[in-house]
Amino acid sequence: MLEIKGLTAEVDGKPILKGVDLIVPQGEVHAIMGPNGSGKSTLAYVLSGRDGYEVTGGTALLHGQDLLAMEPEERAAAGVFLAFQYPVELPGVGNATFLRTALNAIRRAKGESEFDAMQFLKLARERMKALSMNDEMLKRGVNVGFSGGEKKRNEILQMALLQPKLAILDETDSGLDIDALKIVADGVNAMRGPDFSALVITHYQRLLDYIVPDRVHVLMGGRIVRSGGPELAKELEAQGYGAIQAAA
Amino acid sequence: MTAAPQPGAAGFLARYQGLKDHLPGARLPWLAALRSDAAAHVAARGFPTRRVEAWKYTDLSPVAQAGFAEPLTAVAGALTLPKPRCAVRAVFVDGRFRADLSALDGLAYRAASVAQHLDALEGMLGALAPLAEHPMTALNTLMFEDGLFLDVPAGVDAGHLELLSIAVDPGRPFAFHPRHVIRLGAGAKLTLLESAIGGSAQYLHNPVFEIDLAEGAVLTHGRAQQEGEGAFHLSMIHARIAAEARYDTMAVSAGARLTRMEIHAALTGPKASCHMNSAQLAAGRAVVDTTTALDHAAPDCASRQTCKTVLAGQARGVFQGKILVRREAQKTDGYQMNQALLLSEEAEMDSKPQLEIYADDVKCSHGATIGALDADSLFYLRSRGVPADQARSMLVQAFLHEAFEGLEDDVLREALTAAVDGWWVRHGTAS
Ligand SMILES: Nc1ncnc2c1ncn2[C@@H]1O[C@H](COP(=O)(O)OP(=O)(O)O)[C@@H](O)[C@H]1O
Numbered sequence: 001m002l003e004i005k006g007l008t009a010e011v012d013g014k015p016i017l018k019g020v021d022l023i024v025p026q027g028e029v030h031a032i033m034g035p036n037g038s039g040k041s042t043l044a045y046v047l048s049g050r051d052g053y054e055v056t057g058g059t060a061l062l063h064g065q066d067l068l069a070m071e072p073e074e075r076a077a078a079g080v081f082l083a084f085q086y087p088v089e090l091p092g093v094g095n096a097t098f099l100r101t102a103l104n105a106i107r108r109a110k111g112e113s114e115f116d117a118m119q120f121l122k123l124a125r126e127r128m129k130a131l132s133m134n135d136e137m138l139k140r141g142v143n144v145g146f147s148g149g150e151k152k153r154n155e156i157l158q159m160a161l162l163q164p165k166l167a168i169l170d171e172t173d174s175g176l177d178i179d180a181l182k183i184v185a186d187g188v189n190a191m192r193g194p195d196f197s198a199l200v201i202t203h204y205q206r207l208l209d210y211i212v213p214d215r216v217h218v219l220m221g222g223r224i225v226r227s228g229g230p231e232l233a234k235e236l237e238a239q240g241y242g243a244i245q246a247a248a
Numbered sequence: 249m250t251a252a253p254q255p256g257a258a259g260f261l262a263r264y265q266g267l268k269d270h271l272p273g274a275r276l277p278w279l280a281a282l283r284s285d286a287a288a289h290v291a292a293r294g295f296p297t298r299r300v301e302a303w304k305y306t307d308l309s310p311v312a313q314a315g316f317a318e319p320l321t322a323v324a325g326a327l328t329l330p331k332p333r334c335a336v337r338a339v340f341v342d343g344r345f346r347a348d349l350s351a352l353d354g355l356a357y358r359a360a361s362v363a364q365h366l367d368a369l370e371g372m373l374g375a376l377a378p379l380a381e382h383p384m385t386a387l388n389t390l391m392f393e394d395g396l397f398l399d400v401p402a403g404v405d406a407g408h409l410e411l412l413s414i415a416v417d418p419g420r421p422f423a424f425h426p427r428h429v430i431r432l433g434a435g436a437k438l439t440l441l442e443s444a445i446g447g448s449a450q451y452l453h454n455p456v457f458e459i460d461l462a463e464g465a466v467l468t469h470g471r472a473q474q475e476g477e478g479a480f481h482l483s484m485i486h487a488r489i490a491a492e493a494r495y496d497t498m499a500v501s502a503g504a505r506l507t508r509m510e511i512h513a514a515l516t517g518p519k520a521s522c523h524m525n526s527a528q529l530a531a532g533r534a535v536v537d538t539t540t541a542l543d544h545a546a547p548d549c550a551s552r553q554t555c556k557t558v559l560a561g562q563a564r565g566v567f568q569g570k571i572l573v574r575r576e577a578q579k580t581d582g583y584q585m586n587q588a589l590l591l592s593e594e595a596e597m598d599s600k601p602q603l604e605i606y607a608d609d610v611k612c613s614h615g616a617t618i619g620a621l622d623a624d625s626l627f628y629l630r631s632r633g634v635p636a637d638q639a640r641s642m643l644v645q646a647f648l649h650e651a652f653e654g655l656e657d658d659v660l661r662e663a664l665t666a667a668v669d670g671w672w673v674r675h676g677t678a679s
Pocket residue numbers: 011012016034035036037038039040041042043052
């Protein structure tokens with residue numbers, strides 16, 4: 001379970017999150033929607049521990065553990081995974097090396113045995129097949145020369161390999177055509193189960209046709225201003241954020 | 249108790265006066281003349297100061313001010329040698345050839361001690377190493393006692409050879425000046441792995457290489473400098489590359505308190521080529537300097553150079569890369585890239601690319617960057633569970649990646665990668 005209470009954070013001295021309260025019970029998938037600049041990515045970064053995002057108040061607990069006190073790699077070991085809105089390119093770092101290093105870092109932290117190159121390749125190929133990814137993507141530099149859709153799929157592949165307890169998907173749908181969107185949604189749906197929760201951040205309702213959330217929250221002006229069932233996403237699609245703003 | 253040796257050029261000249269009748273080849277007139285010529289240059293110029301253009305960024309005063317004695321005449325006790333990386337191996341201790349530690353039997357080419365083959369070296373030793381412009385070459389010529397003589401006949405593929413230099417701590421500062429002479433006949437091939445180690449000894453290691461590649465010869469030269477923090481490593485390569493010959497060198501500087509690896513290479517015949525890559529790493533207050541001069545003196549030649557510098561602590565790095573394209577060197581293809589990664593705010597890099605082009609039909613590009621580790625890349629790795637130290641190490645390796653590109657020989661690649669990894673283990677986690 002993820003419990004966020006009264007979370008405030010600033011960037012460059014500018015308050016962005018102004019008291020976020022949010023609970024995602026274990027096994028549930030929640031969507032966060034909101035207009036551009038409302039603080040969705042900021043929330044994702046604060047939860048995953050990026051430098052430069054200063055927490056000024058509140059708490060965030062994952063299964064009772066204080067996330068905000070941990071280094072980014074400790075959060076990853078505790079089960080947090082962020083699928084980046086803009087995945088980073090790492091020229092000179094082979095994608096296979098990157099994926100295996102990450103997998104083994106997480107396995108080590110969990111006290112599990114590390115995968116050798118053969119075991120890793122077998123697992124990676126299996127997961128890549130499910131995501132319709134070409135094996136050749138293992139040989140390239142991390143995200144180097146990948147199309148927008150390939151980058152997003154590479155994020156989902158990492159999620160599938162690392163098996164997090166809490167996945168935060170930051171606009172994973174942006175820039176995807178409908179086929180890619182379905183593949184990504186299938187990847188997320190395959191993870192669903194009692195030990196997996198997700199925060200699906202999106203600007204559009206479209207993704208939520210394929211990843212049907214248990215709850216939908218609207219983030220505006222650094223706060224959750226409304227929460228509801230999946231139907232709330234449809235309402236937003238029809239009426240826009242303006243109506244909510246007026247009501248809030 | 250003997251008096252401390254006199255510092256500077258005067259100290260070396262005094263030692264030369266005392267030793268000159270005992271230095272190898274003292275009775276060979278050509279060599280005596282060469283040494284006395286060198287003495288005149290050393291006496292006239294001494295150690296270069298920063299007012300000398302070529303030494304503007306690297307301060308040799310710690311070398312000039314130190315007093316260096318001779319190496320021990322006999323090194324006592326058993327030496328622990330690193331595991332051989334090649335079956336054929338020439339080992340030098342304090343600059344002197346050690347047949348007992350080397351493995352050079354049954355070769356199809358000559359690999360031997362310079363000191364023992366000086367009669368065969370007339371006209372060769374000194375031929376490529378001008379004394380006037382190069383003060384450290386002059387000092388080497390004055391003082392050298394030994395070195396490796398490699399003579400690969402035309403058409404012979406010599407395979408791999410490891411040249412290992414070990415310095416043994418005599419408990420006082422000392423200097424040695426190996427002179428290596430390498431000649432490859434037409435179409436000959438050699439892969440040379442040069443490594444230098446030195447533990448805690450305080451010394452000046454001042455090797456000079458004269459490399460002469462005949463038509464179509466191919467020399468692949470990997471260099472792993474992993475000397476201790478008491479070492480000054482000032483090395484010089486003078487190379488002549490004939491038509492269709494290729495000289496590929498990849499150097500890793502990952503030790504010593506001051507390292508300068510200087511290369512002067514001339515492409516003297518059509519379609520000759522030279523790749524000179526380097527990865528230089530420094531931490532603490534160490535200084536690393538890569539200085540190169542490529543002389544494109546014939547048409548249709550290619551040169552490629554990638555120099556990567558990684559600096560931690562208060563280290564300083566220097567890159568000076570000159571490319572001269574003479575009027576007759578049409579269709580030259582030249583590329584130079586030098587990039588520095590600063591792991592600390594107190595580290596400093598000076599870089600000076602210098603292109604002098606007199607031919608009109610050439611393709612020459614160069615570039616330089618200086619930067620810190622990318623925060624987004626670091627966060628990306630850490631968010632995947634990779635610990636910060638390991639993430640930094642991966643990004644440093646990624647930064648060095650291009651310098652290692654094209655290094656296809658597994659023996660060289662492994663040795664040079666190990667030199668980088670060793671540096672990271674000693675210095676990386678602290679930065
Ligand atoms: N690194 C940053 N530097 C400066 N301002 C930032 C930075 N990141 C976010 N912001 C600001 O914070 C606000 C929220 O941004 P963000 O969290 O990216 O919104 P969203 O993801 O909902 O579009 C915006 O006003 C944005 O300009």
